[in-house]
Amino acid sequence: MTTRVDRRPGHRAWAVLVALLTAFAGVLVVLPAPARAATAITINGSSGGRVFDGVGAISGGGGNSRLLVDYPEPQRSDILDYLFKPGYGAAMQIMKVEIGGDTNSTSGAEPSHEHTRGTVNCDRGYEWWLMGQAKARNPNIKLVGLSWGAPGWIGNGNFWSTDSIDYLVAWLGCATSHGLTIDYLGGWNERGRDLTWYKNLRSALNSRGYPNVKIVASDEFGWGTADDAQRDPAFAAAVSVVGSHYVCGYRSAQTDCPSSATAVNSGKALWASENGSDDYNGGAPALARGINRDYIDGKMTAYLNWPVIAAITPNVPWSTTGVAVAPQPWSGYYSIGKNAWVMAQTTQFTAPGWRYLDSSTGYLGGNRANGSYVSLKAPDNSNYSTVIETMDATSAQDLTFGVTGGLSTGTVHVWSTNVRSSNSADHFVKRADLTPTNGSFSLTVQPGYVYSITTTTGQGKGTAVSPAQGALALPYADNIDSYATGREAKYLMDHQGSFEVVGCGGGRAGQCVRQMSEQTPIFWTSGHAEPFTLLGDLNWRNYVVSTDVMLEKSGYAQLIGRATNYNHEGPQNLNAYYLRVADNGSWSIRSNNTSGNQRTLASGSTAALGTGRWHQLTLTVNGSTLTAALDGTTLGSVTDSTWVAGQVGYATGQGVPAQFDNLSITPLGGGSSPTGQVRGSGSNRCLDVNGQSQADGATVQIWDCNNGANQTWTATSSNQLTVYGNKCLDAPSSSAGARVRIWSCTGAANQQWRVNADGTITGIQSGLCLDVNGAATANGAAVVLWTCNGGSNQQWIRS
Structure with missing residues (x-):
């Protein structure tokens, strides 16, 4: 039939x-x-297109690279290789650095090269070192300088002044003294523009030996700079690059990335001069879209991610942003994120000076949901690379390529990153080569990937491996004498003002830490904090912190204990205890929080400390008892249980120079017990069984700490967290978002937890973090499993 x-x-x-x-x-x-219909792409070397300026990131805005310089070898070099070394990791092609201004600019404060008018020190801070390390690995990397805040002497508080131009020229001179050539210079980050100032800056650069430094304007949101350039030819002549921030939307998926018709037609290079602000793993899909779509949609030829790295402790805002995290120089621990490998899919296959091929660039099948592709050719007019992203695709797609216009028809190398995978073995993978036939070849691309196809070679994936995490052990002491003048003491992270190593005053030999900001700075943040700096481990609990202090003028100095989180828009809003002493002898023990609610817990008066005289200041935090002492004599004691663990630090009044020496932190008994409360770092509320229920399935939340039986947890030797003696913290599934509960203990893997040195608690079965849903802080907020991201809602303190 x-x-x-x-x-x-x-x-x-x-x-x-x-x-x-x-x-x-x-x-x-x-x-x-x-059969699936194939999408045809012609890679045409004769196509017109703009010159590619590079993909890179920002060190600054602020303090986000701080701890990197304190890392031991070989880990420090390994991290730097992953960031900058061609053929190894992110292979950054541009790095923008903050021109330090002695004031907080998001994740910390960076020191100025000129704290006071006319006194320039080119060895301050770590940005010179970082630029040098980047250049040593990639001599072709482009360097950019930009100010966030500035010392208050500039223009008597007015950034748009001749003072700031002189200040920036002095900074360029410092770069020269370090053997560095700065390629681009900006104005004032996200704080508007003064057209006359930019014209005057261009004139100053031309007349004072820096005619080749190009000006970027104006590092704001939107493209109004291009409109101003159209109206003002002299301003247009001063500016080489129009730079805009978050062109696809702030912390967006980066699906649509337009500029403006005026910008495109301005004749200027267009840059996405700050993007990102996303987790070093979670931000990878947006990064993959944005690098391609900035050019496709808006003809932007540079993409700068904020920041380079999160080399900061977990209590600092944005503690997991960048392409890597490096929060523990004492253990050497670091982690390279998916962002690094997404970036590598462009940077390891192109170079500044290559040219986009507009007719070989677009959306797969003309549909944004399928993904995007950009093609670039090398200056030799033979080699080329095409970068393809399929972040939003739902199925495989067959692509056919035809090569024409004089480009090489030789072997095509293929590399890919599976952005949807958390397995590092799926990131930056060399795939089978393709051999074109008469200039044609085919490739099937899977959803959620970035692919690079290229005729170039030299790509590679670094093999260095991080050591395990570990706590910063107590006792800890630093006499400050081992550092060069102008540097920062090990692990000390400035968050406002500038705490710098200098020769000691007051008749003391050796080196001391001095707060250098002698007047109110030109702030960048909306919250105007007084100078403070922090050091240490968030899990330090009961200890005696002691330091020598000398006030140089009338005012007060402070010793900080149990410091945890602060609000980056108001960095004075720090969760911590403070011991404050003033030159007139007044003293107080204070508590502050991220809402800026400062409480005086105890206060009094003692003999005047005066100025120019050294004194020993001691704060003891032992359980709920806080004790202050001066020169070995107890000033007072008070009971308060608001903060149970955290870092130490120094602080001063605004504009008060003071010196500190001989830091000492000594542990006390009564450390972390296997049984006690589990307190959320972000909320300062306790892990709590809802309604004091003892029934299987009762949900877990956060609630005001009250020492109830439903808040008393025991960490067992079998990795369980038990409550009521016979109920275990239990995850009903291994999925992100699963709400944790209590259940009769069974010994199963879903009831086993790892309490980590960085304050996180991870499920052994799921690998996910114990998380307060939505970073909520209110009573009753649900506790769930979630992908670990370093947020304060995933930090826990056992007491």
Whole structure:
């Protein structure tokens, strides 16, 4: 029997019919799936397109690279290789650095090269070191300088002044003294623009030996700078690059990335001069879209991610942003994120000076949901690379390529990153080469990937491995004498003001830490904090912190204990205890929080400390008892249980120079017990069984700490967290978002937890973090499993 089957499009039942008929004949027929339509892409070397300026990131805005310089070898070099070394990791092509201004600019404060008018020190801070390390690995990396805040002497508080131009020229001179060439210079980050100032800056650069330094304006949101350049030819002549921030939307998926018609037609290079602010793993899909779509949608030729790295402790805002995290120089621990490998899919296959091929760039099948592709050619007019992202695709796509316009028709190398995978083995993978036939070849691309196809070689994936995390052990002491003048003491992270190593005053030999900001700075943040700096481990609990202090002028100095989180828009809003002493002898023990609610817990007066005289200041935090001492004599004591663990630090009044020496932190008994409260770092509320229920399935939340049985948890030797003696913290599934509960202990893996040195608690079965849903801080907020991201809602303190 012969059967005719209509296989025309639209007759989807044909396969079913054939199966039925052949079954009757006793024959099993397996029919192939209908073929997918292929998307054709022509890579045309004759296409016009703009010159590519590079992909890179920002060190600054602020303090986000601080701890990197304190890392031991070989980990420090390994991290730097992953950031900058060609053929190894992120292979950054541009790095923008903050021109330090002695004031907080998001995740910390960076020191100025000129704290006071006319006194320039080119060895302050770590940005010179970082630029030098980047250049040593990639001599072709482009360097950019930009100010966030500035010392208050500039223009008597007015950034748009001749003072700031002189200040920036002095900074360029410092770069020269370090053997560094700065390629681009900006104005004032996200704080508007003064057209006359930019014209004057251009004139100053030309007349004072820096005619080749190009000006970027104006590092704001939107493209109004291009409109101003159209109206003002002199301003247009001063500016080489129009730079805009978060062109696809702030912390967006980066699906649509337009500029403006005026910007495109301005004749200027257009840059996405700050993007990102996303987790070093979680931000990878947006990064993959944005690098391609900035050019496709808006003709932007540079993409700068904020920041380079999160080399900061977990209590600092944005503690997991960048392409890597490096929060523990004492253990050497670091982690390279998916962002690094997404970035590498462009940077390891191109170079500044390559040219985009506009006719070989666009959206797959003309549909944004399928993904995007950009093609670039090398200056030799032969080699080329095409970068393809399929972040939003739902199925595989067949692509056919034709190469023309004088480009190489030789072997095509293929690399890919599976952005949807958390397995590092799936990131930056060398795939089988393709051999074109008459300039044509095909590739099937899977959803959620970035692919790079190229005729170049030299790509590679670094193999260095991080050591395990570990706590910063107590006792800890630093006499400050081992540092060069102008540097920062090990692990000390400035968050406002500038705490710098200098020769000691007051008749003391050796080196001391001095607060250098002698007047109110030109702030960048909206919250105007007084100078403070922090050091240490968030899990330090009961200890005595002691330091020598000398006030140089009337005012007060402070010793900080149990410091945890602060609000980056108001960095004075720090969760911590403070011991404050003033030159007139007044003293107080204070508590502050991220809402800026400062409480005086105890206060009094003692003999005047005066100025220019050294004194020993001691704060003891032991359980709920806080004790202050001066020169070995107790000032007072008070009971308060608001903060149970955290870092130490120094602080001063605004504009008060003071010196500190001989830091000492000594642990006390009564450390972390296997049994006690589990307090959320972000909320300062306790892990709590809802309604004091003891029933299986009762949900877990956060609630005001009250020492109730439903808040008393025991960490067992079998990795359980038990409550009521016989109920275990239990995860009903291994999915992100699963709400944790209590359940009768079974010994199963879903009831096993790892309490980590960084304050996180991770499920052994799921690998996910114990998380307060939505970073909520209110009573009753749900506790769930979530992908670990370093947020304060995933930090826990056991007491």
